[in-house]
Amino acid sequence: xxxxxxxxxxxxxxxALRVVWALQLKGVPFETIYEDLSxxxxxxxxxxxxxxxVPVLVHNGKPLAESLVILEYIEETWKQxxxxxxxxxxxxxARFWARFGDDKVLPSIxxxxxxxxxxxxxxxxTAQGSxxxxxxxxxxxxxxxxxxxxxxxxxFGWIANLVDVFxxxxxxxxxxxxxxxxxLAWKQNFMDAPIIKESWPSRDKLITKYHAMLEAYTAxxxxxx
Amino acid sequence: xxEEVLLFGVWGSPFxxxxxxxxxxxxxxxxxxxxDITNKSPALLKYNxxxxxIPVLVHNGKPIAESQVILEYIDETWQGYSLLPKDPxxxxxxxxxAKFIDDKCLQPVFKACWGExxxxxxxxxxxxxLLKFLEEELKEKRFFGGESIGMVDIVASIIAFWLGVFEEAxxxxxxxxxxxxxxxxxxxxxxxxxxxxxxxxxxxKLIAYFRNRFGGANASK
Numbered sequence: 001x002x003x004x005x006x007x008x009x010x011x012x013x014x015x016a017l018r019v020v021w022a023l024q025l026k027g028v029p030f031e032t033i034y035e036d037l038s039x040x041x042x043x044x045x046x047x048x049x050x051x052x053x054v055p056v057l058v059h060n061g062k063p064l065a066e067s068l069v070i071l072e073y074i075e076e077t078w079k080q081x082x083x084x085x086x087x088x089x090x091x092x093x094a095r096f097w098a099r100f101g102d103d104k105v106l107p108s109i110x111x112x113x114x115x116x117x118x119x120x121x122x123x124x125x126t127a128q129g130s131x132x133x134x135x136x137x138x139x140x141x142x143x144x145x146x147x148x149x150x151x152x153x154x155x156f157g158w159i160a161n162l163v164d165v166f167x168x169x170x171x172x173x174x175x176x177x178x179x180x181x182x183x184l185a186w187k188q189n190f191m192d193a194p195i196i197k198e199s200w201p202s203r204d205k206l207i208t209k210y211h212a213m214l215e216a217y218t219a220x221x222x223x224x225x
Numbered sequence: 226x227x228e229e230v231l232l233f234g235v236w237g238s239p240f241x242x243x244x245x246x247x248x249x250x251x252x253x254x255x256x257x258x259x260x261d262i263t264n265k266s267p268a269l270l271k272y273n274x275x276x277x278x279i280p281v282l283v284h285n286g287k288p289i290a291e292s293q294v295i296l297e298y299i300d301e302t303w304q305g306y307s308l309l310p311k312d313p314x315x316x317x318x319x320x321x322x323a324k325f326i327d328d329k330c331l332q333p334v335f336k337a338c339w340g341e342x343x344x345x346x347x348x349x350x351x352x353x354x355l356l357k358f359l360e361e362e363l364k365e366k367r368f369f370g371g372e373s374i375g376m377v378d379i380v381a382s383i384i385a386f387w388l389g390v391f392e393e394a395x396x397x398x399x400x401x402x403x404x405x406x407x408x409x410x411x412x413x414x415x416x417x418x419x420x421x422x423x424x425x426x427x428x429x430k431l432i433a434y435f436r437n438r439f440g441g442a443n444a445s446k
Contacts, residue, residue, distance in 0.1 A: 050325065050358055064317050066324055073317040092289045092298040099291055100275065133275055 005030040008044055008056040010037060012201050012209060014158035015067040016055035021154050022071050024195045026078045068098055071151055083151040097137065097144060098155040105130040106158065109174060113166040113210070114217055124172070131180060134159075138182035142189055149193055153186075157196075160187040165206045169214055230255035231283040233269050235262060237426045237434055239383040240292040241280035245424045246379050247296050251303045293323055296376050308376040322362060322369060323380040330355045331383065337399060338391040339439040345397065352399055356408060359384070363407040367414060378415055385412040386425055394435040 007023070007030050009016030023030050035044055035054050047056045047063035056063055057070045059077070064070050075083050084091050108130055111123030134156070137144060144152035163174055175183055190196055232248070232255050234241025248255050260269055260279050272288035273281045281288050282295045284302070289295050300308040309316050333355060336348035359381070363369065369377035378385075384400070389412070392398055402409045415421060 050329075059314070062314055064314075064321065066321055069317050069320045069324060072320060073313055076313040076316065088298055088301040089284070089287050089289070091301065092294050095294045095297065096289070096291055099294065 004058075004060050006033055006058040007031070008033045008035055008041075008047070008058070009054050010035055012206060013054050014162060015053075017157060017161075017199065017201070018067045018154045019055045019057060019070050019074070020199050021157065021196060022074045022083060022151075023078075024199060025083070025149065026074065026081045028074070028078050068102070068155065071098075071154065075151065083145070083149075083154065085145075085150075094145065094150065094152050097152045100130070100133070101152075101155050101159075105134065105156075109159075109163065109166065112172060112174060113170050114214065116218070116221075124174075127174060128179075131175065131183065135180050135183050138186055143186065149190065149196065153190060157190065159183070160190045161201060161203075162206065162210075165203065165210055169207060169210045228254075229283075229285050231258060232256070233258045233260050233266075233272065233281040233283075234279045235260055237431050238279060239387045242424060242426065243292050243379050243382060244280045244282060244295050244299070246382065246421060247299045247308055247376075249420050249424055250306045250308070250374065251299060252305060253299070253303050293327065293376075293380065296323075296379065300376070306373075308370075308379070310370070310375070319370070319375060319377050322359075322377045325355075325358070326377075326380050326383070330359075334384075334388060334391070334399065338395040338397045339435075349397065349399060353404065356384070356400065356405060360405050360408045363411055368411065374415065374418060374421065378411075382415065382421070382425075384408070385415040387431075390428060390431045390435060394432045394440060 005023075005028065007016065007019055009020065009032060011034065020032075033041075033043075035041060037054070040052060044054070044056060045052055047058060048065040051065055053065070055067055055070060056065050057073070058064075059073075064073055071083065084094055105127070108123050108126035112120055112127050115123055141147075143149050144156060159175075166172070167174055175187075177184060191200065230248070230253060232241065232244055234244065234257060236259060245257070258266070258268070260266060262279075265277060269279065269281060270277055272283055273279075273290040276290055278290070280292055280295060281290050282298065283289075284298075289298050296308060309319055330352065333348045333352040337345055337352045340348055366372075368374050369381060388400055392400065400409060400412070416425065
């Protein structure tokens, strides 16, 4: 049976990018369907009725949602270029970090970007605390997964392409040479990696997008007061 | 090699009880360490420095934190009873539902029972919508895992048992047989299972605990 693999994504979604990178690293061909989130396709709503979000992976007609769930499926279905280690303890550690990224690092950095005043200050404290753990975790390693890019690196990919966009748009510093030399080195290694860089979202487009988002959010908050 | 399995938990926590259910279903011997959350042990802080929370599983000196990460570790490390299906797509579906329960359901369920009065109705509506998805997912299955209890059932134990405790302690009713016949049936089957039954905290003690801890705040408003 001819294999049918589709990825529903947007050009900028960092979560969808994880899925794209994983498939490309494994050399698995797939069809891309770009969604307009302001006008979601009926297919997307059918495949992901609960969250109504991207990414969605559809493999031979069977849909999956939630990027980390999709990454594990990709890993189990296509065994070449493994993204997770074999050892159960190391796998657990990788899963721990992937979750830490989504549960703790991302929300605090997002709040530094989107919030103001005291909320922003508090978010910065949390974000710096989280970033310190990431910096420590990189000690002696080129990538979070070791010598090669793995699931944790893909999960943290948004740090490599979004954080400096947030910094520029908002006028804050989150990651710097003094406190995060290893994280900056990781970012450069990740960005330069073949395959990863071929699917790198346009920085200019990201700046425009997040600038607009911040303006809209700030205006909405001001109107609500 | 003598195997050492330690579990740091709290008697009433659905998160550490999940891990115990999994270990018991697999027949793994472990040593349980009850933590006092108001006075965390140095061992807990050493084994989970980032989150400083229970549960933490320590296997031959190596610590694993985050309950769902621990459940997957248990399934991969000890053979015998399977917590996840073999088929990759079915495994992904199971992971999806486990994540759905923790990421989406828990907060509204808790808020509906214990939130501020003004927030409760909206939270209850949200919780009801979310529980409907679980009701649909059960279809004609005995358990979320099919014929036998699996990882999703274990994660959903918070709905099978703790929700009932919240309801009795707070007076809020979410899981009715009219709205959720399958889910109620499943809950009953789940808590009646031999291994599960032995690993649930004492109901009355838990009701009293929640009433004490969360009930008072609203009475004073």
